[in-house]
Amino acid sequence: MLETFNSLMMGFAVAFDPKVFMYAVGGCIIGTLVGMMPGLGPLAGISLLLPATFGLNPIIAIVLLAGVYYGAMYGGSTTSILMRIPGEAASVMTCVDGYAMTQNGRAGPALAIAAIGSFFAGTVGVIGLMLMAPTLASFALRFGPPEYTALLLMGLFVLAYMSGGSMLKTLAMAFFGLLLGMIGIDVMSGYTRFSFGMVELGDGVGIVPVAVGLFGISEILMTAGQAEPPKVQRPKLRELIPSREEFRLSLGPIVRGSLLGFAIGIIPGSAHVISSFVSYGVERRLSKHPERFGKGAIEGVAGPESANNSAATGAFVPMLALGIPTGPVTAVMIAAIMVHGILPGPMLIQQQPDLFWGFVASMYVGNLVLLILNLPMVGLFVNLLRIPYAYLYPCVLAFCILGCYSVSNSVTDVWIMLAMGAIGYGLRKFGFDLAPVALGLVLGPMLELSLRQSLALSGGTYGIFLERPIALTMFVLALVLLAFALKPVIFKGKDWRAGVGLDDPPPG
Amino acid sequence: MKTRYLLPVVLLACGVAQAQDVFPSRTITMIVPFPPGGVADVTGRPTAAALEKVLKQPVAVTNRPGAGGAVGNAAVANAKPDGYTVLMALSSITVIPEADKLFNRKPAYTLEQFAPVALVSADPVILVVHPSLPVKTVKEVIALARKQPGELSYSSSGVYGALHMPMEMFLHAAKLKMRHVPTTGGGPAITQLLGGHVTMTAGGPAAITSHVKAGKLRPIVTWGAERHPNYKEVPTFKEQGMDIVYYIWAGMFVPVATPEPAVKVLRDAMRQAVADPDFKSQMAKVNSPVSYLDAPDFAKYVDADAKRLAAVVKVVGKVGN
Known part of the structure; x- marks a missing residue:
């Protein structure tokens, strides 16, 4: 323990070196801006900066890139809350209740809670990274395809708690999402599915164009479709600060979201996206008033936002402790330090203590900087709502198109986004919930791949899921979740949905 | 009165005309058909930086990932052949058309659509x-x-x-x-x-x-033809009596109709770029030492590799059948 403390002090000495500190702050600011741009995620931000880091020393390079990464995670919530446009895939759930809070005139508290939750989660993540990186990393490696399958199935069962509408409509939308996920080259056999000869569809449809289209573009269309222009909000300073009640409600979700996000984040693969979905489902399940979700429940902002931030930090665990990338973002960061001749791998922490501890310390500093940066900006951001819609929305639309294009420089993505906007508009008119589409699209391909990888491993025997302890435990948990979800279906009338009349089609 | 305005316009027009004669006169786009952080990207970005120094024009790296590289490869195959769009491809460029043939798909591109410029690196697996x-x-x-x-x-x-x-x-x-x-x-x-x-x-x-x-x-x-310098103790397949060789290589291509003078400029620039000490040390650090080949040799290299891999694809056939 004392050793850790001493190393951390050494790390802080590195982090407070004026040059390192400057780059950390700079990275955080760039990241916040990148995250705010709809569609433009952390990956685009750090890959643009990658060549610029070749000339820097490796500590500065990794501190800068990490700043951009978690800065983007902070910034991603802003547009989700204010305009219902997910800045990146992990913010999809924030759109639902965050934007509902904006419509209720509570945009300020939503932004503030998102920033505070992100700060708490980021700090929890760094502490976890610092104390347990090597132990956790070797545990995370035990997550092979069968364990992954079980995890994703659990994620899928969370769907039952996710939506506010009728169960039938939720499942229909999840099905639609899973179908969208089937598009593209089948990784196991090389066959192309539903691509209609378009090479661009080879990798399937991305989550970013779909999420921005379904949530953002459809919202713009809905507003345009109203008979009267919506009233421009004039938020007062008093309304920017969360009330005591809101703080009280957010505390639990923030703590649970942070722990959950970190646990999911350390697993290699791209599962960290589901951390915000799972957190939302958990909060709704635990809430005494689940009917408030979807109508501006602050827990629905606090949980997912914390989860996605601590998942982002969790992703550094396998990267620093084992040198394996958890996703494209960490792959770029590994490339950035490899260019300096440092091999990220199991020996990194011993061989490059100043790099590791400097990095850890700079993340403490960075999280604090982001909180200080973001809280006062809440007032500024909320004032964006004063801009009349006639001016605001065309700009937002332009940013959506730009951001979406820049993900993989593909015009096809822009068309997908626009088409999804139209589909989202239609579905919302009929009272369908859109979050399950996003979850289905994220989960579908991952679930299919890991299921089929498991079967390839076992030579086609399903027994592999029962032989492995972690997988078996998670399957049992998933079944329990499923049983809870099915209970109201079997014993009709016990569900809260019926209690508040949600199983009837919503009015309008 | 009018001539006063005409003169700068004429001068400007001359400038434009002259600039068009010399390749390159504006930003060159290097398409990397894989996401950031992969082998193609880690090779492409330092190459672009080294090319910039030689050509005195910006070389912008654009990632066009998708379908195992097919999206980016096809984008360059169908790009305007003026030398301003170049491709940093991996060895998979020869396999994709073969797999397309296997599944009776309309190929995203064919190898004939590319003119090789230079081999940058080749790593044995x-x-x-x-x-x-x-x-x-x-x-x-x-x-x-x-x-x-x-x-x-x-x-x-x-x-x-x-x-x-x-x-x-x-x-x-x-x-x-x-x-x-x-x-x-x-x-x-x-x-x-x-x-x-x-x-x-x-x-x-x-x-x-x-x-x-x-x-x-x-x-x-x-799979290397000889032992890897960092893995002296690891034998090759050939030493073990199996005649199999395989490298993951990265090389630069342009669309086949690119005018000869522009290709010449790019080839010369690549020759100087790979000799750049910064570039060499960067590539050595990512454990992917430079192994340069100029266009004619690179073309032969690609041909031989394509034949070898086409045979493997045929042997493998459709997976899962």
Whole structure:
């Protein structure tokens, strides 16, 4: 323990070196801006900066890139809350209740809670990274395809708690999402599915164009479709600060979201996206008033936002402790330090203590900087709502198109986004919930791949899921979740949905 | 009065005309058909930086990932052939059209649509096993696989991908059967092996070095024509009596109709760029030393590789049938 403390002090000495500190702050600011741009995620931000880091020393390079990464995670919530446009895939759930809070005139508290939750989660993540990186990393490696399958199935069962509408409509939308996920080259056999000869569809449809289209573009269309222009909000300073009640409600979700996000984040693969979905489902399940979700429940902002931030930090665990990338973002960061001749791998922490501890310390500093940066900006951001819609929305639309294009420089993505906007508009008119589409699209391909990888491993025997302890435990948990979800279906009338009349089609 | 305005316009027009004569007069776009952080990207970005120094024009790297590289490759194949769009492709460029043929798909592009400019790097892949596996030589691997037919497994970067091809070459040459677990890239393939979920994989030197040093992976044999300088103790397949060679290479291409003078400028620029000390040291640090070939030799190299891999694709056939 004392050793850790001493190393951390050494790390802080590195982090407070004026040059390192400057780059950390700079990275955080760039990241916040990148995250705010709809569609433009952390990956685009750090890959643009990658060549610029070749000339820097490796500590500065990794501190800068990490700043951009978690800065983007902070910034991603802003547009989700204010305009219902997910800045990146992990913010999809924030759109639902965050934007509902904006419509209720509570945009300020939503932004503030998102920033505070992100700060708490980021700090929890760094502490976890610092104390347990090597132990956790070797545990995370035990997550092979069968364990992954079980995890994703659990994620899928969370769907039952996710939506506010009728169960039938939720499942229909999840099905639609899973179908969208089937598009593209089948990784196991090389066959192309539903691509209609378009090479661009080879990798399937991305989550970013779909999420921005379904949530953002459809919202713009809905507003345009109203008979009267919506009233421009004039938020007062008093309304920017969360009330005591809101703080009280957010505390639990923030703590649970942070722990959950970190646990999911350390697993290699791209599962960290589901951390915000799972957190939302958990909060709704635990809430005494689940009917408030979807109508501006602050827990629905606090949980997912914390989860996605601590998942982002969790992703550094396998990267620093084992040198394996958890996703494209960490792959770029590994490339950035490899260019300096440092091999990220199991020996990194011993061989490059100043790099590791400097990095850890700079993340403490960075999280604090982001909180200080973001809280006062809440007032500024909320004032964006004063801009009349006639001016605001065309700009937002332009940013959506730009951001979406820049993900993989593909015009096809822009068309997908626009088409999804139209589909989202239609579905919302009929009272369908859109979050399950996003979850289905994220989960579908991952679930299919890991299921089929498991079967390839076992030579086609399903027994592999029962032989492995972690997988078996998670399957049992998933079944329990499923049983809870099915209970109201079997014993009709016990569900809260019926209690508040949600199983009837919503009015309008 | 009017002439006063005319003169600058004429001068400007001359300037434009002159600038058009000299290639390059504006930004060159280098398409990398893989996401940031991959081998093509890690090779492409330093190459672009080195080219900038030589050409005195910006070289912008654009990632166009998708369909195992087919999207970016096709984008360059169909780009305006003026020398301002170049491709940093990996060896998979020759496999994709073959796989398209296999599935009776309209090919995204054909190899004839490209003119090679220069080979930048070529890394032999190395067979690595989990250290818990009681084998140290390729003979022992084969013996173990014979004893447990169809029980051993390997991970790859994806079907017909850069790490699937060498494994199939090996299995075919040694007449073995193993379970194949495709993943979504070189990184995930190694993660599967580190976790002990599969028994072996083929890995590029850059990706495996730190794990081998830490004793988490055991190198067995290399697909290189000769031993790798960093892995002197690892024998080649040829030494073991199997005639199989495989490299993951990265090289620059332009659309085939690109005018000869522009290609010449790019070839000269590449020759100078690869000699740049900064570039060399960057590439050496990512464990992917420069192995440069100019266009004529590179063309022969691509041809030979394409033939070899086409044969493998035919042998593999449709997976899962």
